[in-house]
Amino acid sequence: MSNNLPKVAYFCMEYGLDTSLRTYAGGLGILAGDYLKGAKDHNYPIVGIGIKWKQGYTDQMIDEDGRPYDTYHNYEYDFLKDTGVKVTVKIRQRDVVCKVWEVDKFGNAPLYLLDTDLPENEDSWITGQLYGWFGEERIAQEMVLGIGGIKALRALGIDIDVYHFNEGHAVFAGLELLREKMDKGMSFEEALKATREEIVFTTHTPVIQGNESHYLDRLMYMGANNGLTIEQMVQIGGSPFNMTVAALKLSRISNAVAQLHCKTANKMWEHVDNRSEIIGITNAIHLPTWVDERMIDAAENDGDLWETHMDNKKKLIEFVKERTGAELDSDKLLIGFSRRAAPYKRSNFIFSDESVIDPLLKEGKIQLVFSGKAHPLDDTGKKIVENIVKMTKKYPNSVVFLENYDMTIGKMLTRGSDIWLNNPRRPKEASGTSGMKAAMNGVLNFSILDGWWPEACEHGVNGWQFGDGFESENVQEQDAHDLKALYKVLLEEVIPTYYDNRDKWVEMMKNSILSTKDKFAVKRMLEEYYNEMYM
Numbered sequence: 001m002s003n004n005l006p007k008v009a010y011f012c013m014e015y016g017l018d019t020s021l022r023t024y025a026g027g028l029g030i031l032a033g034d035y036l037k038g039a040k041d042h043n044y045p046i047v048g049i050g051i052k053w054k055q056g057y058t059d060q061m062i063d064e065d066g067r068p069y070d071t072y073h074n075y076e077y078d079f080l081k082d083t084g085v086k087v088t089v090k091i092r093q094r095d096v097v098c099k100v101w102e103v104d105k106f107g108n109a110p111l112y113l114l115d116t117d118l119p120e121n122e123d124s125w126i127t128g129q130l131y132g133w134f135g136e137e138r139i140a141q142e143m144v145l146g147i148g149g150i151k152a153l154r155a156l157g158i159d160i161d162v163y164h165f166n167e168g169h170a171v172f173a174g175l176e177l178l179r180e181k182m183d184k185g186m187s188f189e190e191a192l193k194a195t196r197e198e199i200v201f202t203t204h205t206p207v208i209q210g211n212e213s214h215y216l217d218r219l220m221y222m223g224a225n226n227g228l229t230i231e232q233m234v235q236i237g238g239s240p241f242n243m244t245v246a247a248l249k250l251s252r253i254s255n256a257v258a259q260l261h262c263k264t265a266n267k268m269w270e271h272v273d274n275r276s277e278i279i280g281i282t283n284a285i286h287l288p289t290w291v292d293e294r295m296i297d298a299a300e301n302d303g304d305l306w307e308t309h310m311d312n313k314k315k316l317i318e319f320v321k322e323r324t325g326a327e328l329d330s331d332k333l334l335i336g337f338s339r340r341a342a343p344y345k346r347s348n349f350i351f352s353d354e355s356v357i358d359p360l361l362k363e364g365k366i367q368l369v370f371s372g373k374a375h376p377l378d379d380t381g382k383k384i385v386e387n388i389v390k391m392t393k394k395y396p397n398s399v400v401f402l403e404n405y406d407m408t409i410g411k412m413l414t415r416g417s418d419i420w421l422n423n424p425r426r427p428k429e430a431s432g433t434s435g436m437k438a439a440m441n442g443v444l445n446f447s448i449l450d451g452w453w454p455e456a457c458e459h460g461v462n463g464w465q466f467g468d469g470f471e472s473e474n475v476q477e478q479d480a481h482d483l484k485a486l487y488k489v490l491l492e493e494v495i496p497t498y499y500d501n502r503d504k505w506v507e508m509m510k511n512s513i514l515s516t517k518d519k520f521a522v523k524r525m526l527e528e529y530y531n532e533m534y535m
């Protein structure tokens with residue numbers, strides 16, 4: 001089928017293909033990795049463009065005082081293929097050479113990674129740390145990804161019909177597509193029109209600060225304008241130059257990553273004129289990577305779901321013991337929670353009212369396993385981690401924190417927990433693919449109606465919601481409302497079902513698996529990308 005389908009180059013700052021390849025930080029990268037694996041499985045003509053990060057994202061550990069600290073290591077890989085291709089990007093008036101590596105080891109469509117760590121480069125540090133830096137360094141990284149990425153495709157001789165920017169980081173690729181056309185004699189306006197026909201864009205976080213912008217004088221000084229005038233740059237990205245705005249203006253169509261996020265994103269970018277339409281294409285996951293096929297099989301063929309689940313739960317408990325020494329009990333309700341420690345995700349929310357949570361933990365009614373990194377420069381996020389670690393000291397047998405969250409931890413937790421807690425401030429969670437992993441493993445979602453969950457949730461049937469979709473501009477009001485709702489559903493529905501109605505619980509596990517396994521599989525997402533964006 002690939003012969004007559006549009007050929008796509010997917011640009012992303014990070015790719016989560018495997019724990020051993022440190023080119024990812026979180027959900028954005030996991031999506032990109034799963035997308036490339038799906039492209040391979042279903043034979044789509046797609047290639048990925050990314051960066052070979054020398055030190056990856058932070059390895060974040062917990063010190064003796066219970067505080068997170070960041071460590072960095074130089075990673076070397078023996079499985080990257082040297083394409084023999086090098087391209088040059090002019091950054092700050094200096095030529096920066098980017099070597100192009102190929103990764104195909106993880107059942108993925110070809111991924112090309114650019115690397116500036118070469119003896120001939122004065123600026124070899126550019127591809128040093130993923131999301132480690134802001135300002136000039138971040139711009140340089142994005143120039144390598146965008147401008148270098150287009151040049152790499154040309155040098156590799158790969159024909160492309162559609163350029164898909166996963167997040168705004170890749171926007172300078174659009175400026176390189178413009179430059180190519182203007183070099184051939186097109187005017188700026190003609191080139192803009194033609195370039196827009198080739199680009200599609202996926203927008204992510206609705207958190208304002210998560211949508212990067214740069215001062216124009218800095219972009220001009222770096223050379224990121226790629227030959228465009230300051231007026232032309234303002235026309236594309238505004239002033240300061242907002243990467244998301246630019247991507248919306250450079251693309252022919254855009255998508256948000258869930259249906260609720262589609263509404264949020266349209267509201268958020270309402271003021272931008274001449275932008276592409278934003279449609280909703282909900283994220284999805286690569287099942288062979290994340291889901292225990294025995295669970296799918298048991299759900300489809302009336303197998304023993306509970307027994308298989310207990311096997312996964314015991315494996316998680318063993319893993320927790322090896323990593324932390326804590327001994328959890330496989331007969332007690334195990335609540336999993338892992339995600340980036342960002343304030344809107346409220347990672348330590350469940351501890352908010354001690355009079356409710358203390359007896360539950362002391363009596364051993366519930367056990368909590370957490371994981372998640374804070375961004376290295378996010379002190380508020382680090383405080384949240386510190387708070388959770390404090391709780392592990394207070395309740396050593398029922399609260400656990402696994403340091404240095406990665407794909408291995410993600411896989412263990414979304415298979416072995418009994419329920420999957422998610423309590424962001426709606427509507428800040430764009431999608432949240434960890435909940436999909438959990439759902440398909442028969443781990444019941446217990447979540448605010450945010451991100452993907454409103455599309456799947458049948459309360460009391462395949463999982464639970466709390467908060468009824470309440471939103472408020474007033475953070476205290478929203479937190480108070482959601483906390484009450486969380487405790488109510490936990491105490492009145494989740495805990496009694498777990499301990500007193502095992503049959504219903506197992507029925508819910510089955511419903512969870514069967515209602516999500518196709519709808520949130522990467523196959524569906526790729527079909528929608530092709531039908532609604534690429535063709």
Ligand SMILES: *Cc1c(COP(=O)(O)O)cnc(C)c1O
Nearest residue numbers: 026027339406407410432433434
């Ligand atoms: C699945 C996964 C994510 C993304 O999940 P969210 O629900 O968006 O947090 C992030 N990091 C890792 C390691 C994962 O496995």
